[in-house]
Amino acid sequence: MKPRKQWLTALVSVIDRTNGLIGRFLATLVLVMAGIMLYEAVARHFFQSPTAWASEISKMVFGFYMIWAGAHAMLYKEHISMDLFYDRWTPRAKAAMDSATFVCFILFIALLLQKVGGDAAFSVSIRETSNSTLSQPLYHWRASLVIGIVLLAFQGLAHFIRNFWFAVYGEELK
């Protein structure tokens, strides 16, 4: 039992750390979005030279940011739930219930990965570009979103391992 526990602890903490580190990088993207939009507003209003790229690039950064943020929000347990009943249970009952509802989470993530992953693979195979005048490549970006979902899945898995361990053995996985 001991080695298994060490192994699981290591896995969980690697997932936590990875998502934590990625989060640091992602967090700065809010400045990128603000910068692009401000640049566009200034260029259009004061220099009468609206950019062709600002709208599309900012939308892509937005999509990337929002999807990748999911894993980090999960790390911080920031995906808010209704706590009418939940709040009243013992920590162990909470952990047991969370382990049980992990099935729902995995069903969602698995189907999402199947659909979005398949679409991204297709996008990569045809080297998809955007259908605007800019027509810059979109396929890297589509593939990157799949990685965001994978990160979310791993974070969900880390929480599941932690909850399951606590529900079964009554001790925190540290």
Next chain:
Amino acid sequence: MNSVSDTTGTAVLPAQAAKDTGPAENPSGNFSLKVLGLVFLGYLGVMGYFYFMGYFSPDHKFAITFFMFSSMLLLMATGLPIAFSLSTIAIVTALIWQPSLVNMLLFQFKAFTLESGKTLIAIPLFIFMGFILHNSQIAKNLFDAVYLWAGGLRGGLGMGTILICAVMAAMIGVSSAATLSMGIIAVPAMLARDYDKRLATGMVQAGGALGFLIPPSMMMIMYAFVAQESPGRLFAAGVVPGMMLAGMYILYIAVRAYLNPDLAPALPPEQRATTTEKIAAIRFLVLPGLLIISVLGCIFTGVTSPTEAAAVGAVGAMICAAARGKMTAKTFWDSAIRTLNLSGFNAFIIFGAITFSAVYSGLGASAMIRETITGLDVNPWIILILMQLSFFMLGMFLDDIAILFLCMPIYVPIIKALGFDPVWFAILYVVNMQMAYITPPYGLNLFYMKAVAPKEISLGDIYRSIVPFLGLQFVGLVVLVAFPQITLWLPGLLFDYLQMKLHPDLLFGRIDTILEYPSLVKVLIANPDLLFNSGNFMNIFAKAPVAEMLSASQEFTSYVFASPRFSDMLLTDTWLVQIPEIADFVSRSPAFLAQHPDIMEMLPK
């Protein structure tokens, strides 16, 4: 939870912290598990009944509706995050009724990640702006100013707190920042001055909820996205109702404090500020004032789109913080990480809710609801009131964003079909959600208050403190329902009148508005060239009242008749003269007809 905080070394959001410190070992825990178990058995019973009656077929829209909403609520009761509950039920429903609808996951994902960014990019920017301002402790300076100015009045600190909430609401697009800031600063300060603790906590929660009503507002950005409305117009619509509600709170505090000075005593004379101190305190208002003017000014004058104004606000907030020497690395990282987390939460709840409602529509259930409701022979106002009731009921259990993305795709078409204004409906929704924000069991401002309230304030105090403010919000909602012009007056003035004066070329898209604001015709009279440039001459003249007003102006008619473009147009598009209004207009000028005999011949006899 602890291991998470340790690895990253950053504080968790207070809402979460509040939940963790909640009652862990509770005798009601077993009871609530039993209740949930019974509800689940009942649910299984109903589903079994549905199965044997053959309701799991695409024709039974009612069964679909019941299945989706009851399963969603049940799954959420287990503590699964709302976002994943919504998506899971959407998938399960699709798998049962029509497996091809699972592809909605992909469609909505693609639409959300790319297309929605045009509007929704304002979400992370507004959240970031809010946290930066919260972390730069701008609220503390505002409160100091209030303390100096209003401390001598009975209930003065309380009234000032509401004012600060309104000012912060005008700077920030989210409601959490004002509740958190004022919960940390104003509540302890008021308690130290012997304020009634329920009055003090209640006003901060209600005042904080103003954040979504007074522009800029994240919620309105989302509504604009769902309902395809103009965010600027929604922002303008929120101003007057927001000030009205703030005024009602202030009045309430003033009356309570006047009737019972013990509730909210004035500062003792020796603690009151001198006139010089008061005047010096005005400097605290400069930065917030500039920020409000720059963000709202950008939106209302049309210099930037509301989403770009969010970027202006985010950068402005950082400049404000830097000007106050608070733009440290800690401020930045704390704000940026919290923004990331809230954005991730928002992203998946929006995605879950739009998938849910897409599956619901895909199965034809929302069309059924729409047809049933619009086909009902009842007063439209009853439907409107029922919708508000449904918002309130859902608001007790569900997140406001989830409600928005679930209900609006169904409700907005109905509202339009019934002849109500969707902008006005948005404001009613936001006011309703303010009530939801302070109503247990699921009230975000309650969580925030719980997280930051001083020790002597119990959970019971917090719950009881909101009752009078809930009543005030309800009165406000009734007033807004009864008098739509309170809401619609300002957007009409700003967008139908001022912006068209500034950008006359917009006139042609909105001929109807000219009728509402006759003085706009003067814009047209002053720029007759617009008539020709727009290629919309006929449309304008087809509106008899507008044509009448235009042709009544000597200046306008003489310009038009003298312009060679007018005669050219009539000669090229000969059908124009056949239109009675134009024929009428032309025959008023014998001089013009004498000059152009061809046109005279074309005139209908």
